[in-house]
Amino acid sequence: xxTENTHTIWIVEDDPIFKESLEDLITxxxxxxxGHTANSVEKAIQAFGIxxxxxxxxxxxxLPGLSGIEAISIYKKLFPNVLIVILTIFDDDERxxxxxxxxxxxxxxxxxxxxxxxxxxxxxxQGGATLSPxxxxxVMNMLVxxxxxxxxxxxxxxxxxxxTKYLVDGLTINEIADKLVISKHTVDTHTKNIYKKLHVxxxxxxxxxxxxxxxx
Amino acid sequence: xxTENTHTIWIVEDDPIFKESLEDLITxxxxxxxGHTANSVEKAIQAFGIxxxxxxxxxxxxLPGLSGIEAISIYKKLFPNVLIVILTIFDDDERxxxxxxxxxxxxxxxxxxxxxxxxxxxxxxQGGATLSPxxxxxVMNMLVxxxxxxxxxxxxxxxxxxxTKYLVDGLTINEIADKLVISKHTVDTHTKNIYKKLHVxxxxxxxxxxxxxxxx
DNA sequence: CATAAATTACCGTAAACACGGTATTTCTTA
DNA sequence: TAAGAAATACCGTGTTTACGGTAATTTATG
Numbered sequence: 187x188x189t190e191n192t193h194t195i196w197i198v199e200d201d202p203i204f205k206e207s208l209e210d211l212i213t214x215x216x217x218x219x220x221g222h223t224a225n226s227v228e229k230a231i232q233a234f235g236i237x238x239x240x241x242x243x244x245x246x247x248x249l250p251g252l253s254g255i256e257a258i259s260i261y262k263k264l265f266p267n268v269l270i271v272i273l274t275i276f277d278d279d280e281r282x283x284x285x286x287x288x289x290x291x292x293x294x295x296x297x298x299x300x301x302x303x304x305x306x307x308x309x310x311x312q313g314g315a316t317l318s319p320x321x322x323x324x325v326m327n328m329l330v331x332x333x334x335x336x337x338x339x340x341x342x343x344x345x346x347x348x349x350t351k352y353l354v355d356g357l358t359i360n361e362i363a364d365k366l367v368i369s370k371h372t373v374d375t376h377t378k379n380i381y382k383k384l385h386v387x388x389x390x391x392x393x394x395x396x397x398x399x400x401x402x
Numbered sequence: 403x404x405t406e407n408t409h410t411i412w413i414v415e416d417d418p419i420f421k422e423s424l425e426d427l428i429t430x431x432x433x434x435x436x437g438h439t440a441n442s443v444e445k446a447i448q449a450f451g452i453x454x455x456x457x458x459x460x461x462x463x464x465l466p467g468l469s470g471i472e473a474i475s476i477y478k479k480l481f482p483n484v485l486i487v488i489l490t491i492f493d494d495d496e497r498x499x500x501x502x503x504x505x506x507x508x509x510x511x512x513x514x515x516x517x518x519x520x521x522x523x524x525x526x527x528q529g530g531a532t533l534s535p536x537x538x539x540x541v542m543n544m545l546v547x548x549x550x551x552x553x554x555x556x557x558x559x560x561x562x563x564x565x566t567k568y569l570v571d572g573l574t575i576n577e578i579a580d581k582l583v584i585s586k587h588t589v590d591t592h593t594k595n596i597y598k599k600l601h602v603x604x605x606x607x608x609x610x611x612x613x614x615x616x617x618x
Numbered sequence: 619c620a621t622a623a624a625t626t627a628c629c630g631t632a633a634a635c636a637c638g639g640t641a642t643t644t645c646t647t648a
Numbered sequence: 649t650a651a652g653a654a655a656t657a658c659c660g661t662g663t664t665t666a667c668g669g670t671a672a673t674t675t676a677t678g
Binding site for chain 1: 663664665666667668
Binding site for chain 2: 654659
C-alpha cells in the first residue's frame with residue numbers, strides 16, 4: 187500500500203524478461219511501489235485515470251507503435267509532475283538528444299545494475315536529473331563541440347568584419363558606404379576581398395558562413 | 403603504495419577543512435590513493451614532473467588566482483589522459499557550462515556525500531562522465547531550451563522551405579528552377595511570398611532569419 | 619626604415635535581384 | 649463539394665550584385 191513516502195512507478199517496456207526484472211526491482215525496494223505496467227505506450231495511456239497516477243514512469247525507448255520519445259510529451263500532459271526515465275540498451279547520440287529535448291528527466295542504460303537504477307530514481311525524486319555515466323559523457327561532448335568550432339580564427343580584417351556585418355544585415359553597397367563615410371567603390375573592393383577569403387560568391391553564402399562560423 | 407589497480411588522485415582545494423575531509427576520503431578508499439594536494443592551481447602545476455602524475459584531479463572551481471576553469475586546459479596539456487572533476491558548492495549555470503566547455507569530465511557538488519563522490523569517481527574510470535543530479539538537470543535544460551525556440555511554428559509551406567534552402571545556399575533563381583524542374587517565374591513568385599512572410603527584403607536577411615529561427 | 623598588410627578609390631558590364639501586377643491549376647479540408 | 653491554401657506560370661523594370669582590372673595611401677611590423 188502506498189504511504190506518504192512511497193512513490194508510484196509505472197513501467198512501460200515490451201521486453202517481458204526485462205519488464206519482469208524491473209517489476210521485481212521496484213516491488214522489492216522500500217519507498218517505491220508498482221502502480222501500473224504496460225508493454226506499449228498505447229496501453230499505458232489507456233490506464234490514465236484508472237490506475238493510480240505515477241510519480242515516475244520508466245520507459246523503454248524503442249517500443250513498437252508510438253515510440254518512447256513521442257510518448258514523453260503525452261505523459262507530461264497527462265501527469266504534469268511525472269518524472270520520466272528512459273531506459274535503453276542503446277546509447278546512440280540521436281536518441282539521447284531527442285529524449286532529452288522531449289523532456290525526459292533521466293536516461294539510463296539497461297545494462298546498469300539494479301542498485302544503480304534505484305539509486306538514480308532516488309536522486310531524481312530529490313530534484314535532480316539523472317544520466318548514466320556514458321550518457322553524461324555524450325551529453326557533455328555535445329556541449330563542448332560547438333565551442334571548439336568557435337575557436338576558428340577569423341581570417342577577416344577589422345574593416346572587413348564591419349562590412350561583413352552590414353552585408354549580412356542586407357544593406358546595399360551604397361548604404362554601407364554612407365554609414366562608413368567611404369566611397370562605394372571601397373565597399374565594393376572590401377566585399378570582393380571578403381568573398382575571396384571566405385570562398386563565397388554571393389550574400390546568401392556569406393551570411394551562412396559568417397553566422398555558422400561565428401565570424402561576426 | 404600504488405598498485406596496478408590503484409588510481410592516483412590529486413586534490414586542488416583552498417578550503418582546508420574540505421580539503422582534509424577529501425584527503426581522508428581518498429586515503430580511506432580502496433582503489434585510490436593520494437598523489438598530491440595543493441591549495442592553488444599554481445602550486446598544483448609546480449608539482450608537475452615531481453609528484454606522481456594524477457589519473458584524476460579533484461578541483462574546486464572558485465580558487466583564488468588562476469581559476470579552476472582556466473586550469474582545466476592546462477592540466478589536460480600536462481597530463482593528457484587525466485580526468486578532471488570539478489567540485490563546487492555552486493551549481494550556477496554559467497560555471498557548469500564553462501567547466502564543461504573547458505573539458506571537465508565531471509561536475510560534483512561538495513554537499514554530495516562521500517560515498518557519492520567515490521561512486522562517481524569509480525564510474526568515471528569506467529569510461530563515463532559524471533554529473534551530480536542537480537547539475538545533470540541544468541545541463542539537460544540547456545539542451546532543451548534551444549529546441550523549444552525551434553518549436554516556433556514555421557510559417558513557410560513545404561515548397562517554400564525547399565526554395566528557401568536553395569536561396570540561402572546562394573543558388574540563382576534559374577538554378578533553383580532547373581533543380582525543381584519548374585519555371586523561373588514560379589521560383590520568383592515563391593521567393594516573393596517567402597520574403598513577405600518573413601518580412602525580409604533580400605537574401606542576406608533571409609539567410610539570417612532562416613538560420614537563426616531554424617526554419618530550414 | 620623598408621616591406622607587407624590594410625584601407626582607400628575608380629571603371630565597366632553582364633547577370634541577378636526585388637517586386638509590382640495578374641492568373642490558372644492542384645491540393646486540402648471544413 | 650465548395651472555399652481557401654498552395655503551387656504553378658508570365659511580364660516588365662529599375663536596382664543591385666559580382667567581379668574583372670588598376671592603383672594610391674595609410675598602417676602595422678620586423
